[in-house]
Amino acid sequence: MTVILDKCFGGKQGAVNLAILAILLLVIFPLWLDLFRLGLIGKYVTYAFVAVSLVLLWGNGGILSLGQGMFFGLGGYCMAMFLKLEASDPISTKIQTTPGIPDFMDWNQITEIPWFWQPFKSFPLTVFFVLAVPTFLAFIIGYAMFKRRVGGVYFAIITQAIALILSILIVGQQGYTGGVNGITDLKTLLGWDIRTDSAKYVLYFINASLLIGVIILSNYVLSSKFGMLLLAMRDKEERVRFSGYDVSSFKIFIFCYAAMISAIGGAMFTLQIGFMSPSFVGIVPSIEMVIFAAVGGRMSLIGAVYGALLVNFGKTMFSENFPELWLFLMGGLFIAVVMFFPDGLAGVYRDHAKNFNLADWLIARYTKWFKKDANMLGDKV
Amino acid sequence: MFGYSMEEVGNIVVMQGFSGLSLFSVLLLMALGLAIIFGQMGVINMAHGEFMTVGAYTTVFLSKMAVEFDIVNSYFVFAIIAAFILAFFIGYFVEYALIRHLYKRPLDTLLATWGLSLVMQQIFRSTFGAKEVSAELPEWLLGSFKPTPDIDIPINGVFVMGLALIVTVGVYLFMFRSRGGLRIRATVQNRMMAGAVGINTQKVDRLTFALGCGIAGVAGAAFTTIASTGPTTGSLYIVDSFMVVVFGGAASLMGTIASAFGIAQAQSILQFFMTSSMGKVSTLMTIVIILMMRPEGLFASKVRK
Numbered sequence: 001m002t003v004i005l006d007k008c009f010g011g012k013q014g015a016v017n018l019a020i021l022a023i024l025l026l027v028i029f030p031l032w033l034d035l036f037r038l039g040l041i042g043k044y045v046t047y048a049f050v051a052v053s054l055v056l057l058w059g060n061g062g063i064l065s066l067g068q069g070m071f072f073g074l075g076g077y078c079m080a081m082f083l084k085l086e087a088s089d090p091i092s093t094k095i096q097t098t099p100g101i102p103d104f105m106d107w108n109q110i111t112e113i114p115w116f117w118q119p120f121k122s123f124p125l126t127v128f129f130v131l132a133v134p135t136f137l138a139f140i141i142g143y144a145m146f147k148r149r150v151g152g153v154y155f156a157i158i159t160q161a162i163a164l165i166l167s168i169l170i171v172g173q174q175g176y177t178g179g180v181n182g183i184t185d186l187k188t189l190l191g192w193d194i195r196t197d198s199a200k201y202v203l204y205f206i207n208a209s210l211l212i213g214v215i216i217l218s219n220y221v222l223s224s225k226f227g228m229l230l231l232a233m234r235d236k237e238e239r240v241r242f243s244g245y246d247v248s249s250f251k252i253f254i255f256c257y258a259a260m261i262s263a264i265g266g267a268m269f270t271l272q273i274g275f276m277s278p279s280f281v282g283i284v285p286s287i288e289m290v291i292f293a294a295v296g297g298r299m300s301l302i303g304a305v306y307g308a309l310l311v312n313f314g315k316t317m318f319s320e321n322f323p324e325l326w327l328f329l330m331g332g333l334f335i336a337v338v339m340f341f342p343d344g345l346a347g348v349y350r351d352h353a354k355n356f357n358l359a360d361w362l363i364a365r366y367t368k369w370f371k372k373d374a375n376m377l378g379d380k381v
Numbered sequence: 382m383f384g385y386s387m388e389e390v391g392n393i394v395v396m397q398g399f400s401g402l403s404l405f406s407v408l409l410l411m412a413l414g415l416a417i418i419f420g421q422m423g424v425i426n427m428a429h430g431e432f433m434t435v436g437a438y439t440t441v442f443l444s445k446m447a448v449e450f451d452i453v454n455s456y457f458v459f460a461i462i463a464a465f466i467l468a469f470f471i472g473y474f475v476e477y478a479l480i481r482h483l484y485k486r487p488l489d490t491l492l493a494t495w496g497l498s499l500v501m502q503q504i505f506r507s508t509f510g511a512k513e514v515s516a517e518l519p520e521w522l523l524g525s526f527k528p529t530p531d532i533d534i535p536i537n538g539v540f541v542m543g544l545a546l547i548v549t550v551g552v553y554l555f556m557f558r559s560r561g562g563l564r565i566r567a568t569v570q571n572r573m574m575a576g577a578v579g580i581n582t583q584k585v586d587r588l589t590f591a592l593g594c595g596i597a598g599v600a601g602a603a604f605t606t607i608a609s610t611g612p613t614t615g616s617l618y619i620v621d622s623f624m625v626v627v628f629g630g631a632a633s634l635m636g637t638i639a640s641a642f643g644i645a646q647a648q649s650i651l652q653f654f655m656t657s658s659m660g661k662v663s664t665l666m667t668i669v670i671i672l673m674m675r676p677e678g679l680f681a682s683k684v685r686k
Binding site for chain 2: 058144149150152156160162169172291294331335337338342
């Protein structure tokens, strides 16, 4: 039991923190918020996937990717293509010149579904592509760069350029991608209407549970020997290389893993919000996603989730009420986090909540109820 | 070829090539500043585009003043100098307040300067409005001359090119033929030793950063002659200029010039034959692929990272 606890939850404290997050996402938010606000939270949770991926990649691996939005977007687009094909059946598109193809293709005088849309007629293939396309792209980029020992700022700049290329490509190829509007008017998933209230609740719970799952899996990755090596590579890459490890393969793996997590977030975004557009692919969203991880704490998986929730909550609040202040605040946040709180909220929590250990407090308080568990938890104490 | 006769293709290439030269000049001016800041100091300045915008707004502001005092034909030279000085001092202050705390954390510099660029964009928007503004150009910058009836070369393009040439030569002379440049290069090569022989390395850092920003200001002044300025103008050029510097090989002045030329020409000629987005995509894609094969850039010495 202790091994599982340490491996998957990051120890006692980690388990309690994760439990609090799970209760917050799965119980408190759904009970407390109305459906509209819950939808917003659901949207932020999809960004949290990217923030978690950046914690692994940037905080633990020291690899700053400014192209995570690209993987988020690719995952989202794969899902959106499937939903769009399902929504464009010949009956509901009979007013078009060519019924049975997505509306934006019809507007752009395309008369048949292009070859790269064909696989997205099947749901299992779509799920496979949601995970595989971003991972494969990450593999190519990672293989080309890490095998040549390109890292640090060069890697950041090049991933940024690739994100720019992809977003220009999507905007430019309107007939194949829906252009700047993206893929909109998504209706059903395998005949199940995703726009109803009950569907929204179901999707929210799937989304939040997936996030918890991803965090547990990532905890497992980080607590393995691989996680140790990742940290070692971040701090002394040459030394790890001279110890006989193949540094580039480790980096490629973590980059691919991070891309896959981001893609899950993107696909869930499409399902919950009902559209996907190039505004989630380019440079600006990709850098914003880095700030989620930075605010939450670049070393803390759970912190990153809170970072994503808080920054986006702030963004929604401010851009509704004081749109002109928002950029000041966002810019100031970047500067302040980097200058004064390099470890983000998780760092603040760690430094100032040291004397108040929630796990110990809970265990002490409910020690009678959890006698057995407490013994198990406390066997190191 | 694409349904044009050979002569037409020739004319198109000359004219597009020339509009490429204007883009080349602006990119070169931007990249020169970045080559100093990024290539020499290793600082990623994501707000570099905003320093260009500072220069552009300075020029626009001075041109409005010039219209009032009726000195439109002569103000431009002062505008260039003012743009340089203003951007220089803002850069000086930014280095003092922000950059110098982050020299050991290059990735964090990137985030902090991105934040700075957001703040600066919003300042531009609040001060000058969200709409694009353009400078009143002196008469001698307007119009074009025609070497043959089919070829049309705008004068402002020639001017911007001349300016870029002068600044490039100036930067070269400063970096490789002056005491100041010697200090900068010494600090970059070996900070400890430079300090030991009595160079104030902190001061050198600050001046280097400010100089790079100042040159971006000049780029902004040049930019006003070929396009109008908005709050986000600079951010449109930032990725391109980084690609120029990385592609050319970060520490090489020749490489920066060559890659600015290559990128600008490829973009503007391709943009005529394909759609503008595809022209840009194919240019950037080529650069990325070449960089994957040859990460150190075109003209760099054989060192890693």
